[in-house]
Amino acid sequence: MVKTAHGKRMPPLALPTCLVGANVQGKANFCTIAWFTMIDDEPPTIGLVMAKDRRTKEGIMENGTFSVNIPGTELTVPVDYCGTHSGRHTDKSEVFRTFYGTLRTAPMVDDCPLTMECLLKQVVKFEGTHMVVGEIVEVYAEEGVFTDGRPDPTVIDPLMYLSSAAAYHKLGDRIADAYHVGKTYRKV
């Protein structure tokens, strides 16, 4: 393929969005992020990249707990709203119906098909951002998300964010089985 160099710039990546929840001074707050990754699977550990001065991060430090909530596409409007309004100036405690789990201080979004509550393990400090790392202690899912233990992405209907295109997308069709389709590879 003929390629052109486009310099030092942000790459356009299709990323899942999530709502990070934390109690800030006793009140639920949520922010939208797309910069997060799994860190480990045993125990399940997740890392969230945030601006240093995020209001939600204050709540995470306050309680040592937080939630990660995976919104369906039907929540696009409030998800975008939470990503563009800081809890410092806007009370977002009533944007969603919330519930609490075993950790008791990590507000979760009842309207999301998939939520998890996390115990803060460490904060990794980068030059311009911080990464909040937490162990997932419990996953909550609405009916149909798991069938016989296997997840159904059509029920989750995750909201994908196309960075640098300023666009939200749906997840598309399943096209292959991971860990299997590679067996058909033949060197040409």
Next chain:
Amino acid sequence: MVKTAHGKRMPPLALPTCLVGANVQGKANFCTIAWFTMIDDEPPTIGLVMAKDRRTKEGIMENGTFSVNIPGTELTVPVDYCGTHSGRHTDKSEVFRTFYGTLRTAPMVDDCPLTMECLLKQVVKFEGTHMVVGEIVEVYAEEGVFTDGRPDPTVIDPLMYLSSAAAYHKLGDRIADAYHVGKTYRKV
């Protein structure tokens, strides 16, 4: 929504896949990962989570450079192959056509519509994994990926991985403009 607790487990997330490239003892090697995130946008910085003993990581440490390559769905078979075969036992240097950029030691995948070369900045050590953090020094794209600076996801056609469902998916339709649709939010 009625939710059920599913315990301490991996959440089913829709994640973009990438091929990480590095020269190991002078030979190109590639591994497939879905655990990565942007760390910063100024300068553009990316973090890749890897098992500690990944062969590709040896090459990254050797040269201080690596590449991140975003495959289209047409590469599903070799991407899955690279994710299930270690460079320790399999020579993957000829799975893809490769090219080098300004850093000279980070092999990029010519068959991918979008590639970037990165300069290693640091390695964050977690209990069970390492995160390789690098600055993106140059983004390369095939024709049509950027039009007037705006990315076209249909040209990239990114390969999404649904973790814990062992499935690959396409990216779906665009459904809304980010940073705009939230303006229509009204508290009910």
